[in-house]
Amino acid sequence: MGTFSIATIVLFVVLGCLAGFLAGLLGLGGGIIMVPLLLYVPPMFGFAPLGMKIVAGMTTVQSFAGTLSGAIGHHRFKRIHWPLVAALGGPMTLAGFIGSRFSVAISEQVMLLVFALMAVAASLLMLMPKKDAAVEETLDDVNFHWPLAIATGALIGTAAGIIGQGGGFLYVPAILYQLNIPTRICIGSALAIGILSSGAVLLGRLGTSQIPWQDAFILVVGVIVGAQLGSLLSQRTPRVVLRRILAIVILATAIKIGSSVIEQYQHTSLSGYFTASIVADTT
Numbered sequence: 001m002g003t004f005s006i007a008t009i010v011l012f013v014v015l016g017c018l019a020g021f022l023a024g025l026l027g028l029g030g031g032i033i034m035v036p037l038l039l040y041v042p043p044m045f046g047f048a049p050l051g052m053k054i055v056a057g058m059t060t061v062q063s064f065a066g067t068l069s070g071a072i073g074h075h076r077f078k079r080i081h082w083p084l085v086a087a088l089g090g091p092m093t094l095a096g097f098i099g100s101r102f103s104v105a106i107s108e109q110v111m112l113l114v115f116a117l118m119a120v121a122a123s124l125l126m127l128m129p130k131k132d133a134a135v136e137e138t139l140d141d142v143n144f145h146w147p148l149a150i151a152t153g154a155l156i157g158t159a160a161g162i163i164g165q166g167g168g169f170l171y172v173p174a175i176l177y178q179l180n181i182p183t184r185i186c187i188g189s190a191l192a193i194g195i196l197s198s199g200a201v202l203l204g205r206l207g208t209s210q211i212p213w214q215d216a217f218i219l220v221v222g223v224i225v226g227a228q229l230g231s232l233l234s235q236r237t238p239r240v241v242l243r244r245i246l247a248i249v250i251l252a253t254a255i256k257i258g259s260s261v262i263e264q265y266q267h268t269s270l271s272g273y274f275t276a277s278i279v280a281d282t283t
Contacts, residue, residue: 009218011045016062016222023066024073024230026246027187028168029194034059054212057205061216062223064202067194069224073231079188081142084181087149088171089193092157093200099161119254122173126247130176137182144179152178168194169250176243183239
């Protein structure tokens with residue numbers, strides 16, 4: 001954006017703090033929340049609207065900073081299970097790269113619709129009762145099925161790569177319910193996995209002039225602070241409350257993706273209608 005006013009700096013720091021807080025609290029990268037905030041909030045306060053390319057570049061840095069800061073906070077409380085991060089995050093990162101290469105061969109509307117349905121299923125899954133241990137579990141209490149974790153990471157990574165999303169709103173429920181990982185360890189481990197996925201995206205964009213670094217660095221100041229606060233509050237929030245908040249955020253994500261499908265379908269239908277009308281008028 002070039003020259004920054006005090007109001008612009010304050011706005012970016014506040015938005016970054018909000019996204020970082022949610023990342024640290026829930027284990028999500030925050031990009032799915034940050035994109036609409038950056039697109040729609042600045043014009044509400046009289047600022048010029050940001051283009052999608054600028055927003056995408058800023059959220060690339062924001063997601064990496066948010067997951068890194070949040071993971072550091074959760075690591076202090078011994079909430080990251082590194083073998084789980086390797087088993088799920090490694091295949092997911094590799095499959096995400098492969099999926100992104102094949103995305104051109106699949107209809108965007110179809111994949112967005114499938115992803116939205118998966119997100120709805122994930123949010124409904126998180127509303128189901130989950131029996132928590134009477135005593136808070138530690139890392140030593142965690143056991144998971146390695147082949148299942150690897151297969152889950154590969155499947156989610158492929159879908160995320162095709163659709164261009166980080167996939168956090170899918171792998172967090174998978175860690176919780178499919179792999180049966182305790183809630184707080186799930187959130188901390190999800191942030192560590194997010195470092196891998198968002199870091200891969202950031203590396204891919206370095207040197208491509210797609211990242212407005214000045215804007216991004218101002219945003220990151222708020223992200224780092226917010227993620228630390230979120231990770232702290234995450235340790236003090238009842239586990240069932242954390243899962244309910246996660247379910248709401250994931251369901252909102254599904255609705256957002258579903259609305260994108262409808263908008264694209266309507267746009268395609270209107271374009272087809274006008275094209276057909278023009279052809280009819282010229283024949």
